[in-house]
Every structure is written in structure tokens, then in C-alpha cells.
Amino acid sequence: MLKTKMTELFGIQHPIMLAGMNWVTEPKLVAAVCNAGGLGMLAIARFNPKETKESIKQVRDMTDKPFGVNQILIGPGAKENISVAIEEKVPIINYSLGKPWFVNDVHAYGGKVMGTIAISKHATKAVQMGCDALAVTGHEAAAHGAAATSMVLIPLVASMVKVPLIAAGGFYNGQGLAAALALGADGISMGSRFMLTTESIVHENFKKLCLEATEQDTLYSHVFDGLDGRVLKTKEAEKMMKRGFPLFDAFRGALLVKKLLNLSFPKFMAVTIEMLRAEEGHNLWVLARQAVGNMKHLIALDEGDVEKGILFAGQACGGITDIPTTKELIDRVIAEAETTLSKLNALKA
Ligand SMILES: Cc1cc2nc3c(=O)[nH]c(=O)nc-3n(C[C@H](O)[C@H](O)[C@H](O)COP(=O)(O)O)c2cc1C
Incomplete structure (x- = not known):
């Protein structure tokens, strides 16, 4: 068991988050991660408000564990979807690409707000705006990382803010989790790795x-x-x-x-x-x-068209060699991280 500021803040068993991924993190995958002791993040940017409400209900039908929603704040529908998530008192609201106008409303029902950042100066601003935790996204990541790699960004942000940090970008195994903890994060978020699980709906x-x-x-x-x-x-x-x-x-x-x-x-x-x-x-x-x-x-x-389609994916794909269940994956990552931490500890003279 690894107990960190992340597991404490969100009331979860393991410091592992399913990254919010539009089109991919739908209710079944989210609930599977939550039931395996991680933190599932339902991406809602593609939904209209009715679908958002229905998907939140579907998650709740499959798990009684804490979960979150992820919404990109640019684009149509963001305000309406966030309002639904607040009405539904979703435990964690994770946003990216924008400024959170809804922090007080979420705190009013005891929820937490997690900002996603990829540039260190945005970390201080997000915390000033009331974020309870930050997902810190390095250049290795699928989708919208910025110029700095996780190796540089995580310790930098850890030196700037005190809220729990969830390292994203390039993490796919327990060695990565141990490294993230060493760099000053409190857990990891994995996108590409969770796309390659049996519960993921990504086309074969x-x-x-x-x-x-x-x-x-x-x-x-x-x-x-x-x-x-x-x-x-x-x-x-x-x-x-x-x-x-x-x-x-x-x-x-x-x-x-x-x-x-x-x-x-x-x-x-x-x-x-x-x-x-x-x-x-x-x-x-x-x-x-x-x-x-x-x-x-x-x-x-949807179509699995490898000629005409594109897919956000991270450098981590290079290290991924199998398609386990989410539970097998989470258990394995925790076991590997514990072994890695013990090995490092044994290096002390
Ligand atoms: C298919 C796909 C869709 C994504 N959609 C979103 C999204 O809707 N919102 C968001 O904040 N990040 C999104 N991301 C980025 C992930 O949340 C996360 O930052 C990234 O996958 C982490 O890097 P990794 O793939 O190396 O684990 C997406 C990533 C993928 C692979």
C-alpha cells in the first residue's frame, strides 16, 4: 500500500489516476479503475448536458467509490456540462485548458477541483484560484503537453505549490510511479497505458x-x-x-x-x-x-480506420507490451513501485 497526499485527499486506495480522455474514458472504464482502488476520471467534453448526467449516473450504478469528471474548458458546452457535474455533486472536477470559474460551487458541496497544467507558472495561478490538486502534464504525454518533460516539470512545480500533484505524461509502470514520487508528485495519471486495457473501448x-x-x-x-x-x-x-x-x-x-x-x-x-x-x-x-x-x-x-484516423497517444506506448484488465494493471504498477522503492532504500550505505 502506498499512502500519499493524493490518496488522502480523494479517499482512494492507490495513487493512480485514469487520465480524463475524451471519447475513451466512458463509464465502464471509469468504474473499473475506481473499483480497482484508483481514481477514475469520466471525460465529458464530447457530451451534451443530458448525456453528461446519464453518464455520471452510469458510473454511480457501477461503483460507490470516489470518481471525477474531466472537462476541457474551451469549446461549446463546457459551462453547461460543469453545471450538471455540480448539480450531481461529482466528488472531483478536473478541468484543462481554461480558468475555473466554479471552484466555490464545488467546494460548497465538499467536492474538490483538480486543475491540469503543463507550464509551471500556471501552477501558482491555479492554486490561487482555489484548486485542491494539480495534474502536471509533461511533454511525453498524449494530447496537450507543453515543452517541458515530466523530469523537469514535476520537481519544479513541487517546489512552487503545496497541493497534491498528480504527474501525467510518460507513466506506464511502477518504476514510473516510484520516480514520480521521488520527483515530488503524490501519484500518477496514466492515459496511454489505460487505453490499452481490456475495458477500454479504443478500437482493436x-x-x-x-x-x-x-x-x-x-x-x-x-x-x-x-x-x-x-x-x-x-x-x-x-x-x-x-x-x-x-x-x-x-x-x-x-x-x-x-x-x-x-x-x-x-x-x-x-x-x-x-x-x-x-x-x-x-x-x-x-x-x-x-x-x-x-x-x-x-x-x-469508432471505425478503426488506421489510414484516415488520428489518435492522441503518448511516448509511453513504446513501453507498453500487453492489454491487461485495469485491476491487473493497477495491482502490477503498485507491486512494481513497492519493489522499486525497496530497492532504492537498500542502496543506502
Ligand atoms: C485519446 C485521448 C484523449 C484525451 N482527451 C483529453 C481530454 O478530454 N481532457 C484532458 O484534459 N486531457 C485529455 N487527454 C490527455 C490525458 O488526460 C493525459 O494528460 C495524457 O494521456 C497523459 O499522458 P500519457 O498518455 O503519457 O499517460 C487525452 C489523451 C488521450 C490519449
Whole structure:
């Protein structure tokens, strides 16, 4: 057993979190992680409010353990989804890419807010805004890490803030968990590793590609969805790197997002105008580019099309060699971490 500030704060058994992954962390996977003693994070960015409410209920039907929701704050539907999560008194609200306006509302029912950061100066700001914990994302990560690797970022952030830190980006085994603890984190968040479990709904074709990938087989660029991010090296991802941003696809993608989120045209336009005024460059252009990323992810995840699809994936894929159940994985990572810590302890002269 490893007891850390993370396990204490969230009332969980193991310092291991299922990273919020849009399209991937749906109720079954979330509940499986919670029931195995970790912290499951339901990604809700792709849902409309009704689907968000229903998915939260589904998680609760499968587990009575603490869990969280993960919402990207840019894009249409974020405010509405966060309101549903607050109404439902979800124990942990994890956000990324934005500023949390809802901290007091979450604290009012005893919930916790976890900010996701990839740049050290954002850590201090997030804590000032009331975050109870931070997911600290290194460059190795799938999706939106920034320039600094976990090795540099975690100790830096640990020297700046006192809240529990959950290290994300490049973690897939117990040696990684032990290293994260040594660097000053209180636990790890794994995305790519949990994508390759029996309960994950990722299409078999992409699970196979991730298994075959070496640590060199990911690409990092802004061309995939408008924000710097990492995807698996597929034919389509390589094409996107060569040709840059596809304008026509962006328009089609924006309409798809409107349909998926069930937005009326006036609502879609209102959100668009609001985003044009938004801070930190999250403007209409980013929205359109996000839509392209969403569309190509659905081609990968639903259809398993390895030619046309793209999939966020991290360098950790290079070290992943099997598809265990979530429970087997969590038990193994904890056992490996304990062995690693004992070995390190034995080095003391
Ligand atoms: C398919 C996929 C979808 C993701 N979607 C989200 C998301 O909706 N919100 C978010 O904060 N992070 C998202 N991420 C990033 C993960 O939360 C996490 O930071 C990352 O997977 C950690 O790196 P690792 O893959 O090396 O473990 C996504 C990652 C993947 C692989």
C-alpha cells in the first residue's frame, strides 16, 4: 500500500489516476479503475448536458467509490456540462485548458477541483484560484503537453505549490510511479497505458498500433487540433504534418461538433462569438481546428480506420507490451513501485 497526499485527499486506495480522455474514458472504464482502488476520471467534453448526467449516473450504478469528471474548458458546452457535474455533486472536477470559474460551487458541496497544467507558472495561478490538486502534464504525454518533460516539470512545480500533484505524461509502470514520487508528485495519471486495457473501448486496430509503436512513433505538433499536442504516428497524422491545416475539413468539423453537442444554430453562433472574444488565443480558429481533431479521432476510435484516423497517444506506448484488465494493471504498477522503492532504500550505505 502506498499512502500519499493524493490518496488522502480523494479517499482512494492507490495513487493512480485514469487520465480524463475524451471519447475513451466512458463509464465502464471509469468504474473499473475506481473499483480497482484508483481514481477514475469520466471525460465529458464530447457530451451534451443530458448525456453528461446519464453518464455520471452510469458510473454511480457501477461503483460507490470516489470518481471525477474531466472537462476541457474551451469549446461549446463546457459551462453547461460543469453545471450538471455540480448539480450531481461529482466528488472531483478536473478541468484543462481554461480558468475555473466554479471552484466555490464545488467546494460548497465538499467536492474538490483538480486543475491540469503543463507550464509551471500556471501552477501558482491555479492554486490561487482555489484548486485542491494539480495534474502536471509533461511533454511525453498524449494530447496537450507543453515543452517541458515530466523530469523537469514535476520537481519544479513541487517546489512552487503545496497541493497534491498528480504527474501525467510518460507513466506506464511502477518504476514510473516510484520516480514520480521521488520527483515530488503524490501519484500518477496514466492515459496511454489505460487505453490499452481490456475495458477500454479504443478500437482493436488502434490498440494493436499502440502496442507495436516504439517510443519514437508519436508526432507532436499544433496541426492536429490547433493546440500543441501528441498523436500516434499514422498515415493521416504524417499527411497533416506535411500539408498543414485543412480549411475545408475545419468547416465540416465545426458543423459536426454542433450536431454532436445538439446545439441550435443561434446557440452555436453565440458560443462562436463568445470564443472569438476569449482569452489565451482560444478563438474561433482554435474551435474549428479542434473540430477537425475530433472528427479524425472518431474515425480512429469508432471505425478503426488506421489510414484516415488520428489518435492522441503518448511516448509511453513504446513501453507498453500487453492489454491487461485495469485491476491487473493497477495491482502490477503498485507491486512494481513497492519493489522499486525497496530497492532504492537498500542502496543506502
Ligand atoms: C485519446 C485521448 C484523449 C484525451 N482527451 C483529453 C481530454 O478530454 N481532457 C484532458 O484534459 N486531457 C485529455 N487527454 C490527455 C490525458 O488526460 C493525459 O494528460 C495524457 O494521456 C497523459 O499522458 P500519457 O498518455 O503519457 O499517460 C487525452 C489523451 C488521450 C490519449
